[in-house]
Amino acid sequence: MAEKILAHKNLVVRHSKLELMEHWAIAISGLILLLTGIFELPVAKRYYIITVPGLGWTADFITSLYLHYAAALVFSAVGIFHLVYHGLRGEKGLLPQKGDAAASITVIKSFIGLGKEPPMHKYLPEQRLAYAGMAFIILMLILSGLVKTYKNIYAPDMSHTVLLWATWIHNIGFILFFLAFLAHMAAIALRPNWPMVRGIFTGKVRLDYARHRHSLWLDEIEQKKNIPEAVPDEMAAPEKSDAPTAEPPELKQETEQPIGEKLEDKISATENEEKPPQTEA
CATH class of the missing domain: 1.20.950.20 (Transmembrane di-heme cytochromes, Chain C)
Structure with a gap:
């Protein structure tokens, strides 16, 4: 729809283009069927319909019959199409x-x-x-x-x-x-x-x-x-996992000491090693 x-x-x-075509095909062919069905009866001459400009053919039974057949073909084909097409689509809005x-x-x-x-x-x-x-x-x-x-x-x-x-x-x-x-x-x-x-x-x-x-x-x-609307699988976002994710190790940045401070640290360490232990009195 x-x-x-x-x-x-x-x-x-309210109606699609296809539905409008169906409606008017049924309406026009149905009207032609009504008129040609009447013209197949001996009424055109009796009621002077043939005197109307363009309707002289109405007194000819064979012409009316062929037009009736042509309209019936359209009428039946569109009716069957309507039933099958909308039935397969599950459209039930017009059903009682x-x-x-x-x-x-x-x-x-x-x-x-x-x-x-x-x-x-x-x-x-x-x-x-x-x-x-x-x-x-x-x-x-x-x-x-x-x-x-x-x-x-x-x-x-x-x-x-x-x-x-x-x-x-x-x-x-x-x-x-x-x-x-x-x-x-x-x-x-x-x-x-x-x-x-x-x-x-x-x-x-x-x-x-x-x-x-x-x-x-x-x-x-x-x-x-x-x-x-449903999102396609390839477009869907990846699922989140409950397992903990490993964090990248932090890079330890070593701070370099000046050369003088390094020498002082080594000398103080040597002096501590050479100093004899003190005994308590």
Whole structure:
């Protein structure tokens, strides 16, 4: 993750560039799938969509079908990449947690002044629930779409029952995906969520907003920042030994006496040797 506090800019990095690419690839390809899925029905001529400049192709079933396949390829590939990549990295911030339903109700009540919103992590509880719901809808669309594509390309004589089930699941998934898209847009339109719109385009949100609403998330970032990094073995300081270390011997400096003093010392020593011992009376 690229989460980082930029205090000098009053910003905090919420999403990495890779996450932004994933989001917009899913969003754009999903929108194309919605539109081309509608255009495969006989609605373009009926509702004069073909009269709109640049949309004359919408009445051509084959063109709409090929565009649908191309968008489905991007949609499926990015969805699988998202699942595998973030799963291997152990990123679970968007997975639903215990108590998210009750916490979502508390958050929604706070929007209309009924109570106060509690401190939040990086993602709101309703975001985690929406993520799980969207993941289920996308799984429905991909699996049923693969069955329908296999029938169109390789098995035109597929069992009618299997094809009927796949078609119904795909159609229901289409409706649910459209409703989820509207709910996503409605959530962004709520005033408390406006500061998050910036993060969808730049990956960053205001630091003061994050401290106010996502204080638990900022605490996690600051705790990670304060953890000291491991020092490589070769850079580590040598261990101190308890054994006493031998100190270098001190050099004894002999002071030389003058020659005259040396002669006097020798004479006095000789006189002491020649003097007979005195007996006590």
